[in-house]
Amino acid sequence: MDTEYHPATQSIGQPHLDPRCAIEIAPRIWWVGCYLDGDPFQCHAYLIEDGDQSVLLDPGSILTFAETRRKIELVLPFSSIRYFICHHPDPDIVSAISLFQDQITREDACVVTHWRAAALLKHYGWKMDFWLIEKHDWTLQLPHHTLQFVFTPYLHFPGAFCTFDSASGILFSSDIFGGFTSGFNLVASSEDYFESLRPFHEHYLPSREILQHGLNEIQRYPVRMIAPQHGSIIPENMVGFMIDKLKTLDCGLLTSARDGIDVLRLSRLNQVLRDITQVVILYRDLSDIIAALLDVIRRILPEARSLELWTDDQEGEWLRFSEHSHFRPTPDGKPSLAREMLGREGREWDQRYPKGYALVELDEQGEQADALLIALRNERNQTVNGLAILHFTGKPALTLEVDAIVRQITRPLQITIERELLYQSLERDKKRYYQQSIRDPLTGLFTRLYMDDAAKRLIAMHARNHEAGFGLVIFDVDRFKEINDQHGHLGGDDVLRNIARIIAAESRSVDIPVRFGGEEFAVFLAGGTETDGASFAERVCKEVGKLRFDGRLAQVRVTTSGGLAQHRPGEELDDLIERADQALYDAKRTGRNRIVIAGK
Incomplete structure (x- = not known):
């Protein structure tokens, strides 16, 4: 048994939408569909909450309605629904009415549809009256909503229509804008969703001309959201894009069948062709x-x-x-x-x-x-x-x-x-830009930005395992200001590059050499002891002392001082740096060209 708590309702802006919830897609407008696991052709039902004049759009099928009704009653009593809008007569959209029509006691309940759909729906033998949209000036006035019906014939049914709610700007678009989806994707996340629309429209709708006519009718309304029967809801920022892209589609794919292919083979081929497209999408x-x-x-x-x-x-x-x-x-x-x-x-x-x-x-x-x-x-x-x-x-x-x-x-x-x-x-x-972001352009050593992240990982490792200690050495070039003053910044840069080369050469692959700032360098020595750190620092000082330069720097002799601190379990990075920096200061104060260990 699933004992995990799940909220009864959600709103469309929440980051993780749960198909078990009634989901509010606009104020007092709800998705109350049933998610069928593994079905790429999900059918959506929507509820407009308006007191005892509430509206259920496309109630669903015998497979889905139990879940749809459960969600409805999380929002309002089922008896509050007066209008049942059926955009077309397909059983996946309307057959659920046969399940509940005997339970409807209110005499004013009715099925809202087009006369062409009513001509077929009457064969279900429902007791409710038909409320025909063309006989009511294509408008249904509710206490708090005005529903306008948009005639979109042959998309996919001769009497097909959409419903536009002027209060919310939502177009309930019937089959138009429907698509095949993988998993529960109630809201389209990017313009790539068009590739889910493409195969559905190409084979399900009759022609580009008919589709363009319907889309032109839709564009007469200030649509801010599209809620289709299938696929994903299209938010306002994608509405124009999807309409424009749909206008370019060649529909009526089944008419392209060649001679000699029977219906069953054509159906199989059409599935193969559609799946080829889906593979590249998915x-x-x-x-x-x-x-x-x-x-x-x-x-x-x-x-x-x-x-x-x-x-x-x-x-x-x-x-x-x-x-x-x-x-x-x-x-x-x-x-x-x-x-x-x-x-x-x-x-x-x-x-x-x-x-x-x-x-x-x-x-x-x-x-x-x-x-x-x-x-x-x-x-x-x-x-x-x-x-x-x-x-x-x-x-x-x-x-x-x-x-x-x-x-x-x-x-x-x-x-x-x-x-x-x-x-x-x-x-x-990406790799090149990442390296550029974490590497100092002058020396090739890591930047302080990278140091902060890497040091946090070392500290976390040391907290988990007290054997995973590490040390920090901070080096400073002795009398570097004099070099800059006498030989200019280009000369100073040459000195820094050469010292950085020595530090990098002496460092192991697990160590983190950093351009700390100005003429200062820092090296995080992973997994080493204090003795190991002191030995490393002494080698660097010795090699720096051997540096010889050409040209205008030929007479320059360089030394460096260093401060070493071994990380203590639980110690923050700033505290470790402060101890190493103090040791460096002591090295400078006591004569330079030497290494001082913190606390020694």
Whole structure:
């Protein structure tokens, strides 16, 4: 039994939304849907709380309504609901009414819908009356809300409509803006959510023209939030972006079926094509993308064994991504397969391979094996700048479904490679910028910013394990001001660089050498004893004393003084620094060019 406490209600602004709660998406407007684990096509129900004139939008199905009703009654009595809005007659949205309609005792309860939906819904035999939106001037006036109905025919149903609440600015958008989601994602977190909208709209809605008509109608209203039946709620900052992107989609995917493909095969193919898109959306690592793509492709081509990618890195080098390198880019020569076509215009490939691919035989470890070559193209100039090679365990049957897969997979693979190269470039930049942020540009030693974090880790380790002690040495260049005054800052910088080089050379990989400030350096000596620290400090002083310079610094002799303090369990960083600094002061006061141990 789950004994963990869960709140009954939440608000949409909370960081972690719980699908077991009724979630307030705007003042007195609630998500009361039922999350079905593992279902990428979640159905949402919404409640507008308005006393005994409350509204339930798209009640749900027999599978979901028990949970929806439980959530409703966390907010108000179910009997407070007068209006049940049904945006279309699909059973996942309306069939729940058959469960509860006999329990409704109020005579004014009604189903709000379009006449075209009512013509079908009447076959459920419900006792409630229909309240037809077109007969009420497309408006439902509540005590505290005005609901305006937006006619969006054929999206996806002839009598489809949306509901706009002028008080909150929420558009309850029915199927429009619906999407497939993985897990509970009630609110879209970024514009990437569009890629969850894309496959749903492409296959579920009839055409771009019809979709654009509906979107134009929606844009007549000041929409601040979109609450769809499926997918994720779209917040105000993404509303315009999603509308503009949806206007560019080619819908009616099922009309693109070729001759010879029956309905069942077309349905399977459509799922494969959609999942190919979803793979690129859901996964980031190239190895995960390739593995998932192979799983999808094998539904149509069970002989598919492996997939490797080649691309031009735009600097004259060819990179290979294969399972042998765990899909990390490996520099290689231009692949011999179709070598003469790489770097050429895409139309030349199309003339040679009208289907967009070529089936070839490869010599793999002395045996002939079949493989499919797929051209990858530069989006800007359409040159063939890459190659996907799909290897098989046996000769595949090249059906019309394979043609469709190749058409669908080419662009995602190109995007995947470009994204992988971008990720790796960003990772290199990130490491470089990080090093720049933690390294002093003059000496190459760590900065005080890094020192603070690293020292805290050493202190925490010492608190857990008293054997994990460490020491701190602070060095100061003796009479450095005189060097600067006589030889300028460039001369002083040269001295500091050379001393830093000595400190770095004497430090171990576990030590933390720091440019402490000005002519001061600090070294945290991990795991060492006081004797070890003193020996290290003496070596540094000795090596600094041996420094010789050329040019204008030829006559300069440099020494350094140091203060050593061993960390005490429980001691704060500032206290440790103060003790080492005091020891350094004592070294300066007693003659310089020496090491003093704190407390000695």
